[in-house]
Amino acid sequence: MKIRLKLNGSWREFEISNDDTLLHVLRDELRLTGTKRGCGNGECGACTVILDGETVTSCLVLAASVDGSSITTIEGISPQRGLHPIQEGLVANGGVQCGFCTPGFVVSAYDFLSKRESFTMDELKRALSGNLCRCTGYKKIVEGVVAGAEIMGKEIEND
Amino acid sequence: MIKRFLNISDLESLLKAKSEYGSKCKILAGGTDLVVRMKTDMIDPDTILSIRNIDEMKGIIKGKDGTVIGALTSHTSIEENALIRKQHYPLYQGVYEIGSPQIRNMGTLGGNIANASPSGDTIAPLMVMGAKIKLMSRSKERLVPVDEFFKGPGKTVMADDEIVHSVIVPAGFNKKNSGFIKAGLRKALSIAVVSVGWSLKDDKLTLAFGGAAPIVTVAEIRKDCSAAELKKKVLNAISPISDLRASKGYREQVILNLVNSMMEALN
Structure with missing residues (x-):
């Protein structure tokens, strides 16, 4: 299925499969590898992103369920040059x-x-x-x- | 492999889809239990009904028989609600203890109930407050007292075409006459080893035990009962198992300790 996400401020559209987690889409499709895969079960927080204004563990979010949502990853927090x-x-x-x-x-x-x-x-x-x-x-x-x-x-x- | 993924944004469409797909589908709310079970191959649903955008099932309002909490209300929203803290203190304590900030942002009250874990942190609080669960299908709706809702781990009285719509919780449960205590292996991100919810009305004390039987169980005792009678009633109400989190004997002892410290604080 096709989904749209407002990712770190800009709208992106891409093809995903029904089983893909948001973490998988971020890391393996979009190459936003700042978000880490730790336990894969929502227990370690390494994959934390902000989804519609609240933190979530992206390993437990099915990408298909967040069509139209706004997502901030570490790449959207860290400035282009220098540090937050x-x-x-x-x-x-x-x-x-x-x-x-x-x-x-x-x-x-x-x-x-x-x-x-x-x-x-x-x-x-x-x-x-x-x-x-x-x-x-x-x-x-x-x-x-x-x-x-x-x-x-x-x-x-x-x- | 999920064959069909439906994003649903209104209640009517949800009821229609649930009547159509029944036991073949799983409802995805916060995903904190469902997605873990899918990843560990415990379940492999054919159809997912994703309901995170059904706004009419979110929120907390004061009704005439108590507070109505929409099934899709997140644990964070419950924790931050002033009415919950004032009138439903055990539930405030229950959601406060769940997982982590991220899990509380994702997880929902309806999910915690429908998932029917014997360790669900909202269940003992709902039991000691005498909450009712509103179930809905395309053809009817019904109210089920929370102590009649659970049939076993992961099993409830819900029919294949039914959904948890909301929970109705009687008011009047504050810090002084009610509470919830959880014993986990660490403070954050732990599933309860055991938990105890309690409420006091006149001289009658209602206790609910989580993680100590296939479902959350309840015992009713007089506030001034003897220590021996208390111990007997508590042990009668529970039937803990040994698993990776704790042994049977440990669970019994911790439950008794939690009950005793609660009684001491009360007297």
Whole structure:
């Protein structure tokens, strides 16, 4: 079947098969390989994208079901040149080791931060709880996102 | 292999398609259970009815017999709704505990019910509040009390041509007289090992147990009953299995611990 998606701001039309996941279409058809395939079961968050304004695990989305939707991937968040403040914060704070989980974290953090002017640490941690990192802990990742939030002018409230 | 994929955007077309394809089709709402089961080859549906665009089945409104929650309302929308938090506190706690932000954005209340997992985090809350499930087919609609809806893991009283349209939940369940506690293996992204929902009306305590029997089960006890009687009633109500998440004995013990800590907080 043919579907239309507003992908990172521009409408695209392409042919898919009924069984294709959105993740497959993004990575293997459109070569947008920033979105990663981790567990394939919606448990690790590496494939997180923003679908019609909300984060989803694209490995569990059948592409045929989102005809006409708007999708933002990591390629739509990261600027053409340089880095997004969240990416800058992660780099500066050692929040990236192997980097496989990083795009998913950036997408979750971006969605969370772009919807509010201020937040508590508990809210931020819960917003990132759907993304797993297997290299290390989450301390540096959280610190990196906080640094990014500060660059973006967001305020951190006490819990 | 999906032979037929239908994107449906209104209720009437859904009821028509469901009566036509019946047991050959699967309804795709959030996909958080269905797509996983398709990927692991547990099911191979011939026809998919995708309903994510049926806006008339989304939303939360105050009705005269309670709050009406559309089957396609996402867990995130339920969690963020002020009426749910004030009047249906166990359901707020239930959806708060589901999966992850991404899963809560995708997953729907109707999906959690129709999927009929004994560990579904919305089911024990709906049981202790005495919710009713509104089923619809092309020819009729009916209201089924939630404690009569489930027949086994993945099995319900629904006929092949029926869909879950909405859930009607009586109001008046707040933080003080009701709640839901879940024990998982980690905080986010875990399926409940066991869970307990509770509500108190006068001296009668209603308990519902998730992950502890083929369906979510209920026990009713007096608030001031003895510890021995409480233990007996709880163990009578459940029949847990050993599986990859926990053993039978562990599940029994954790349920008893959850009930005991809840009773302590209450008294």
